[in-house]
Amino acid sequence: MKETQEQIQSMDAIGALPAVKNKKVLIFDLDGTLAESKTDMTPETAALLARLLEKKRIAVIGGGKYELFERQLVKQLMPRTRLENLFLFPTNSTVFYRYENDAWKRVYAYFLTEDQKTKIISAFEKAYEETGYTHPSNLYGDILEDRGSQVSFSAHGQLAPLEVKEKWNKENDVRPQLMEVLRKYLPEFEVRQGGLTTIDITMKGIDKAYGVEQIEKSLGVPIADMLFIGDALFPGGNDYAATKTGIDCLRVSGPSDTNRFIESLLD
Numbered sequence: 001m002k003e004t005q006e007q008i009q010s011m012d013a014i015g016a017l018p019a020v021k022n023k024k025v026l027i028f029d030l031d032g033t034l035a036e037s038k039t040d041m042t043p044e045t046a047a048l049l050a051r052l053l054e055k056k057r058i059a060v061i062g063g064g065k066y067e068l069f070e071r072q073l074v075k076q077l078m079p080r081t082r083l084e085n086l087f088l089f090p091t092n093s094t095v096f097y098r099y100e101n102d103a104w105k106r107v108y109a110y111f112l113t114e115d116q117k118t119k120i121i122s123a124f125e126k127a128y129e130e131t132g133y134t135h136p137s138n139l140y141g142d143i144l145e146d147r148g149s150q151v152s153f154s155a156h157g158q159l160a161p162l163e164v165k166e167k168w169n170k171e172n173d174v175r176p177q178l179m180e181v182l183r184k185y186l187p188e189f190e191v192r193q194g195g196l197t198t199i200d201i202t203m204k205g206i207d208k209a210y211g212v213e214q215i216e217k218s219l220g221v222p223i224a225d226m227l228f229i230g231d232a233l234f235p236g237g238n239d240y241a242a243t244k245t246g247i248d249c250l251r252v253s254g255p256s257d258t259n260r261f262i263e264s265l266l267d
Contacts, residue, residue: 007243007246007247007248007249008233008243008249008250008251009248009249009250009251010250010251010252011250011251011252011253011257011260011261020227020250020265021265022225023056023225023226023227023248024056024057024221024225024226025056025057025058025059025215025219025221025225025226025227026052026056026057026058026059026226026227026229027058027059027060027061027211027212027215027226027227027228027229027242027247028058028059028060028061028228028229028230028258029060029061029062029208029228029229029230029231029232029238029239030060030061030062030063030064030069030072030073031062031063031064031195032195032230032231032232032254032255033229033230033231033252033254033255033258034049034060034072034073034255034258035072035073035255036162036254036255037162037165037195037196038064038068038072038158038162038195039072039162040071040072040075040076041072041073041076041255042255043076044259045076045255045258045259045262046076046077046078047078048259048262048263048266049077049262050077050078050081050082051262051266052262052265052266053081053082053083053085053086054082054085055265055266056085056265057085057086057087057219057221058085058086058087059086059087059088059089059211059215060073060086060087060088060089061089061092061093061208061211061212061242062089062090062092063091063092063150063152063194063195063198063200063238064090064091064147065090065091065147065148065150066088066090066091066095066097068090069088069090069097073088074086074088074104083099084098084099084100086098086099087215087218087219088104089211089214090147091147091148091149091150091200091202092150092190092192092194092200092202092206092207092208092211092238093206093207093208093210093211093214094109094110094111094149094150094202094203094206095108095109095110095148095149096108096109096211096214096218098218107218108214109148109149110149110202110203110206111148111149112148112149112150112151112202112203116189117146117151119185119186120151120186120189120201121144121151122185123181123182123185123186124144124153124178124182126181126185127178127181127182127185128178130181131174131177131178131181133174133177133178135155136155136156136168136172138156138164139156139157139160140156140157140158140159140160140161140164141154141157141158141159141160142154142157142158143155143157143158145158149202149203149206150200150201150202151200151201152194152198152199152200152201153178153198153199153200153201154195154197154198155168155172155197155198156168156197160197165195165196165197166196168196168197169196169197173197175193175197175199176193176236178199179191179192179193179199182199182201186201188204189201189202189203189204190202190203190204190205190206190207192207192238192241193236193237193238194238195238200238207241208228208238208239208241208242209241209242209243209244209245211242212226212228212242212245212247213245223245223246223247224246224248226247226248227247227248227249227250228242228243228247228248228249228250229249229250229252229258229261230242230249230250230251230252231251231252231253231254231257233249233251
């Protein structure tokens with residue numbers, strides 16, 4: 001595997017990435033990369049992505065459940081978009097969908113059992129107690145969400161406005177402390193930070209690196225011919241797991257940066 005600092009480049013140094021325009025598969029993070037947290041893609045991003053799908057196969061890996069991918073991403077694309085070139089990996093690659101015969105088909109899913117979900121919820125209660133964590137007074141929806149193949153904690157609730165999440169992230173982010181306790185009680189699960197206020201729990205070994213490997217297996221494209229694009233490619237960030245595969249990575253600062261990148265490929 002290459003050194004991580006050689007794998008990851010920013011838009012300012014994109015020329016250091018080998019033959020970007022020749023990459024056969026582009027893998028995008030969703031929140032913070034193609035769209036703001038839990039919001040729909042803008043018409044500009046949707047139009048650029050639709051044009052890119054005419055030229056490239058594209059995968060999207062994110063922490064949200066399939067229904068969120070459908071709303072944020074798929075429904076924003078134009079009716080005649082080449083969806084057969086789009087591959088979806090919701091809930092951190094625990095589920096994989098591809099478009100076949102005019103419909104989205106689930107390729108695999110690693111759903112949690114009820115006993116596993118109960119254990120995860122109990123671990124969160126222990127983590128709150130052991131860290132002295134108290135929930136914010138203003139909540140927007142459920143703090144813990146059952147996403148089928150993933151249980152997700154969101155500090156202000158699953159429906160919190162972006163500005164509320166950004167403020168908590170800057171001023172009150174205690175996820176490292178909570179995750180330290182969670183890993184003690186959940187050694188058989190993946191415990192990872194997601195987005196601005198989220199902690200995601202999935203089956204062990206299922207993360208964005210797993211998704212990259214499944215893309216290689218399903219599409220028959222070597223990882224050397226892929227590029228991962230994300231906003232959180234720093235240690236502890238929710239895109240960092242992808243670097244374990246040795247894939248070349250492009251770090252973007254947000255959807256506007258992603259738009260600039262896509263435009264550079266369409267020139």
